Structures are given as structure tokens and as C-alpha cells.
Amino acid sequence: MVTQAVLVFLALVLVLLLVLLIVSTYNGLVRKRSAVDDAWARIDVQLKHRHELVPDLVETVKGHAAHERQALEAVLATRAQAISAQTRAERATAENTLSGALRKLFEVAESLPGLKADQNFIELREELAAVENRIASSRQHHNDAVLIYNSVIQMVPANIVAGVTGFARREYFRAPDEDCGRVRARSRR
DSSP states (O other): OHHHHHHHHHHHHHHHHHHHHHHHHHHHHHHHHHHHHHHHHHHHHHHHHHHHHHHHHHHHHHHHOGGGHHHHHHHHHHHHHHHHOOSHHHHHHHHHHHHHHHHHHHHHHHTOHHHHHOHHHHHHHHHHHHHHHHHHHHHHHHHHHHHHHHHHTTSTTHHHHHHHHTOOOOOOOOOSTTHHHHHHHHHTO
16 A cells, blocks of 8 residues: 555656656746847847938938939838838848848949048948947847757757747848948948
8 A cells, every 4th residue: 555655656746747847848948939039129129220221321322322323222122121021031031132232332332422421421321330230249149049949949858848839940040141241341431
């Protein structure tokens, strides 16, 4: 009789430990997923700030280079695509396209001495460079959080809990072949 009570007690202890392991694993996954979401929110703030700067930049360039209508329209069109993107993958693609369009706009600006001397343009270029640096930093923070999260959901026992509870892999936010770096480097001239 004592042996049966000990076995029941051990079974209850094992079940309790299993439940604690599952709950602990689930909570850890939630924390890591929240870290990814928080990191994305930080990127989003910087991207929105960049979106706010683009119309002012285009207007300033337009005042000195109205003949560069195609470059100006490309920047505005890619900004609109970035703002309207629905998924993170679409957003990353659109933002990288916007970075390329901005790079081309700065190339145009390099050939216009009057624009390079315009104080408003200088200030916008410096602010945009600062935003690009913060985007790069936020992107790195996000990608680090994604790396940790994606690694954890592949490890035992988290992979079992993740599979049952719907935790899915997250995508990295990739840089556009360092186009942002070129914009930053040019903007410091």
C-alpha cells in the first residue's frame, strides 16, 4: 500500500514538473517573441520619421532641380509604397527600394552646387543621415532578436511547445546592399 502511494506521489511530481517545464518554456517563447516585436517597433518609428523627411527633401531638391522630375517622382512613389506595405517582408522590400531612390536623389544633389549650399538641404541631409544610422542600429537589434528567437524555437523542448502553440519563424530585416551606408557617407560631405 505504501509503495502504491509513493508511485502516485512520484507520478504527480513528474506531471507537475512537466507542467512547469511547459509553462516556463512557453513564457520564455513569449518573451523572445515580444523582444522581436519590440525591436520591429523601434525600426518602425525610425522608418516613419524618414517618411516624414522625404517630402521636405523632395521639395527642397525640386527648387534647385525641377528638371530631375523622374528622380523626385521615384522617391515619392517608393515612399508611398513603403507607407502602404502590409507585411514585414513587403515593408522591408519597399524600404530598401526607398533607400535606393534616396541614394539616387543624393547623387543628383551632388551635381548641383546651389543645392549643396542650401541650408535647408544641408539640415535635411544631416537629419536623414542620423535617421539612417538609427535605422541601421535598430535593424541590427531586430535581427539579433530574430536570431535568438528563431534559434530557440528550433531547440528541444521549445520546438515542441512552439509547434503546438503556433510560434513561427520570424524574418530578418535585411539592409539594401549597404545603400544606406552610401547615403550616410555622402551626406557627411
